Amino acid sequence: MKLYNLLIAAAACVAASESRSILRSRDAEPGKGRDALKFPASTLTPSSQKYWYEEIEKQGTSPFLEGGEDFKIYRNVQDYGASGNGSDATAAIQAAIDDGGRCGGGNCGGYTGRQAIVYIPGGTYLISDTIRLHVGTELRGDPLNMPVLKAESALDPLVRGFDPELVPTTTFMISIRNIIFDSTSVDPKSSMRLLDWAVSQTSTLINCVFNMPDSSEHVGVAQEGEPDTSNEGGGSPIIVSDLTFHGGRVGLLLNAQQCTLKGIRFVGCATGLEVKSVFAATFHGLEFDTCGTGVNMTKEDSVKGGVSFVDCSSTNSDVAIDAMFTGHGAGSAIIDNFANDEDKVTFQAGDIRLTGDVESYVMGNQYVDNSNDPFVNNFVSSEINITRPRALVERNGKYLVKAQPTYDQYNVSSFASVKDAGAKGDGRTDDTAAINKALQDNADCKITFFPHGVYIVTDTIVVPPGSRIVGEFMSMISGSGPNFGDIDHPRPVVQVGQKGDIGLSEMTDMLITIAEILPGAILLEVNMAGANPGDVSFHTTHLFIGGIAGSEVNQKCGTSPVDCKAGFMHMHLTNTSQAYIENMWAWTADHSLDGAGASGFIGTGRGILIEAIKGSWLMGVSPEHTDLYGTNIANAENVYNSFSQFETAYWQPWEPHPWTPNAAYHDPDFSNCDGDDNPQCRMGWPLRVSGSKGFMLYGTGFWAFFNTWDGSNYTGNCPGKYCQLNAVEVTNRTEGSYLFNINTKQIQNLVWGPGTDGSAQVLAEQAHNPGSWPAAGGILAAYLGFSD
Template sequence: MGFKIAFLVASAAVPCVVLAHRQPAPLNAINPLQNRQFTNWFPDPHPSPQKSYWLSEIPHQGTSPFLTNNTNYTVFRNVKDYGAKGDGSSDDTAAFTAAINAGGRCSGGTCGTGSTGQPALIYVPQGTYVVSSPIQLYIDTQVIGDAVNFPTIKASPAFAPSNGSVIAGFDPGQGSTTNFYIGLRNLNIDTTSVSINSTVSGLNWAVSQATNLIYVNFVLAPNSQHVGIQMDGGSGGGGSGTFLGDLTFTGGLIGIHLNNQQYAFKNITFTGVATGIAVQHLFVGTFQKMHFEDCGIAIDVGQADTAGSVSLIDSTADDCAVVLNGSSSFLLENVHVTNSGPLLYVNGTSRVLGNDLEDQTYVIGHLYFNSNGTLVQSMGQSLPYTERGALTDGDGLYLAKSQPQYIEYGADSVVSVKNVGARGDGQTDDTAAINAALKANAGCKITYFPHGVYLVTDTIYVPPGSRIVGEVWSTISASGKAFANERDPHVMFQVGKPGEVGVAEISDMLFTVADVLPGAILVEVNMAGSQKGDVSFHNSHYRVGGAADSRTETACQTTGSPCKAAFLLAHLTPSSQTYIENAWLWSADHDLDGSYNQVIGTGRGMFIESTRGTWLVGTASEHHILYAYQTYNAQNIFVNMQQVETPYFQPIPSAPTPWKPNATWHDPDFVGCGKNTTEPRCRMQWALRIVGEQTSTINIYGSGYWVFFNNYTTDCGNNNGNCQDSVVDLEKLPEDANVYLYNLNVRGVEEIVTIGGSDGLAAAERADNPGSWGGVLAAYLGFA
């Protein structure tokens, strides 16, 4: 589609102004989530309240460059253009289906276009849309409602099947663990017109990484059998998720019927729900800023072995019969309870009665208080309150920032990079155009990336005052010789320069490489905010290989010879201060768009040196050679759930192959493995390395470190098997480093925690700590 010349001229003529801070907007009584999505920073003078969302009014220029015959393919689809009425009485089911299916889209990416070839943004304007059967979503789909006036999707009284979901977010064309790149936000989902005896649900969300569920209000019939979210992926289970948050649930039998491997939850409110969260299956669950009011049971873990571990932090419960019920590895911290029954009910016995745990830490499970491997099995005890350092907001809670949507702005405040010369066609060098747009827009405009693949041959510099928004995960892709030298790695996307302070917000983007580039650092953050949370990434992901937009899909197929496709995915430097929510750092183990073998040896996942504050909320880092997460002399890190998988081909070849450890980057060298009788299983990716004598205040609440294979075979991979020697390495830490590792879960690992690297001391072994998907520690406090 074309764009208006006036838009470009008007944008260029508006001078940049100094950013100002703003107080939160008042609570919106109709859409209670809207008070959480105000934008903290915007140009002065203050903009007027908007009547509609800018997303519907800007030119829509998104393309799918690697789709054959893509000229007429439409990324942005307004449901009203496909016949939806939104009048509260017409049946709009067919219109939603038409909008989703347009362009020959089909389930599972099986139309010959792969998983990434047919992206779609389904826009839902204000209104009430009645549906009589489930709305089926596909992978690579985002459904986004009007963020100023949430639309309502309402199940009709005749909704069928009676046990169906109003929105079927699980794409049955893929298994639940490969349901990637699906998003849903800015909606009310209403089942109040359906019979109270029906087992209807608002959403089936059996999905995995790189999915986005935020800003949805679930309105269920009171005293009914209705469920807000179910996770039913059939025989494949409920998925492998990372994050969901900023949701509300009112009424019904169950808010979230939880069935997934792991999840980070944040900012979720349950009101008048019989059971807020009913756990069917879960290995790692971390619940931050949860609010329960007038609930029978807030969180019901139920039978033994239903959940590996549960962490509940910075949360409240009012007028609930039981707050947390079940038998598992539990961590409760700063939980405020009023007018309620037992806070914790285990195997029919009250562990913590009506008293709350405000500014306290309480744990049940296996504990290590020192580094000599002494295990304490606790049926419940208080611990010294976790040192939170610089990680809290003004109320003493861990910082939690919701994804910005800029609802105070109109369309004239949004500038498309395609309006200033970028092509996003996967062929043109867009470096100069993007850098020019970011420079011009800093402090005065939102920079919008319509869907596309934007090749860059040099560093993209993001200056203070930047706000960047993508469309269905718009892609920035490194290309060319600048990124080819592993001895002199080069940054593709640089957020600020060392020492810079300001605002940089990045949402709905994807970072990748267009070729095998051993010197590519995909993202580097140097900037800190003048206030905590000023520098943030939301729903932005990293992918190396596995897709048609990169030559790595076809160039890295040789078994036993993983290619050095990228040096490092994310680097948070010493001067940075970064909030990251919902990020998947994926070195591809399989091909999303074809059937090519993927043998990709990305060097490193995320490297953190920051001391000013780092918040990781719902992140995953998978299949890197040296490590998934590494910190060096880092301070003030908060983690709400992190998930890791070891490369499926290791230990053939064994780490560090194909890389040579680089001391400048504090790489592990694995030389101690020569002293180990199980040397091959020693030479595998570290899930987590915490290194350095200046380390201080690293607080991790919930982790899942999974090892499934040795050289693609599952012989070692049963729950009690040993595919890998160790996954957590603590090196050169001071005794009082304030490092708190809570609810650490593993699979296929012999040693959960090692001190001193590959030939170090086994500080906690899986055989001593059974549970979860193989092993679980409630708390490792050897350096607290």
């Protein structure tokens, strides 16, 4: 770069740093704007210009694929013959998806070896045959001028958003965003689905529109897979967010293990949301406008456990929620703030009929205090009082929500690639210094872009206030080396802010992992709080230990659960932090996605530790397969959790072995198991809450599948009725907290905590709260013993 250009760039960053009040202001009220930042006016992009991602230099590579330095991560469908002028683009789009030897089932480079972003510029693209996606595919439209995929005829589906060479529960890493699906030219009487979305964790469906004829038989999104085959069902997704449906028989057909649905609008649908089958779900911020029925969950066993409705609304619709009354746990429902027309039905089930606005309501088994007999069924249908912590809500009283930033209002000059700053992303070079320097240089000045690749770091990456980080379909930061190896002095791979920092930090489309066995590695530590709630956020950012190419963890962990302490913790939200997190899978691998060696028994000590007091929002966050606990709420305050999914480690050792409980990290010591030789007691807690205030939990999926798992048999092998003894532990000093829709699979005790005499005891058990997982689960609609 010439000296003149360097001086111009430096001057721009200095000017930006002197304008922090501008940079940290909001485009709109908290949670409403696309992006919480404003750059100096000279760098703003008028909406008539191009989307930055289309223009930025494409530097992404696939480091562990043979010839991966030349593999095309980005492919524009117009380079394959699509015109966007309304002519048939089917072959061109499919060619862009398949190019580079890509195929289904992860058989051509694993899940991560041949990942591809298939970019669709604005325009109309006629589709005459089903578009077929593979794992590791992202369909991305231009958010400034969203492209239209227009069905020529009654395709079923228009887009197959799952990989049929896998089962839905292992169809990871598929993404669709910024696209309009359109069937308005197709015969309304014909049956068709615009999108079949039978996927699981790390998949992303955001910012899409589904247009269908009014009074038609069309379905917008169906989570079905291939009916009557092993690929039937909708998988195990974490979240679907920020969609709009117009017309059709059904907007979204829900058929999955669990899911958070957030910020979805249904307009003119005969039925907005139809629940075909779900064990547990949370519906946050759904809007129904002029629909016949907002939510239909009347089919027997459609809701096997419970669902929660949070901050939802209905306008000019006949019935907002049409449910089934069971008289027991299955089909439980929680309503917390549902706005509706005064004369319209908000909720009906059997003889129950609620109209107009509903502040809060529970139908299901409810325990109001710790004096309840845990061995009885306490079914209720009643209004309840819910007090929300002020730190968690906006001015309108609703919980804070924030859409994933797209940065589409900024031109390409607002972005700086870490590769231009000297990082290689080749899975071999130490990129620590280059990344840290780039983040310091870009703070309050540029959005830091990580082209697709694997960035090895041997010391902590420190994210300063004023940082915006965006990856390219899960760009990886991978910890390596002895700095992360000391179990007595754990160190974060990525650290967002120093203790006490106040500022703005956003991270999207990233994956943080480790390259080897590192018992002192904390993948992500957050210390920073925002000047405004939501200023510190993470969207579509995942945390992996093992399971992917470039990590030696799978190969080097043995076949005994005590042989391998691979990582210390997935994520730590410290007591000075404040963070909004949406769509995060904190996964300790039970198998390899990329065929990188046999599946060893990988030991990760801890899942997610939350000590924050200023506000934490977890919107679709799922820790899995950690040893001591999944989520630990310790001396925290003001925590919103839409839905917490946790799978107990399949290879559970005799806890706490091989870990030594560390009081500094609030580890459980399993003293509740003293004198008990039941190995099912010494298994990782899905959830612990201790000494905390204002913990608002709206659903769980705590699934225990195995005892003495051998690393290959996924059919289940627990002796007797249960696989685990305890699900949730709550201590005496917790207050102002509400636990809704506790769903479990094969866990004997749903809640363990202090009774009326203060001694720890069983407070609710599965046997008297059956439901959720068929014939093997429990569902407790509301536990209010710690709400005062």
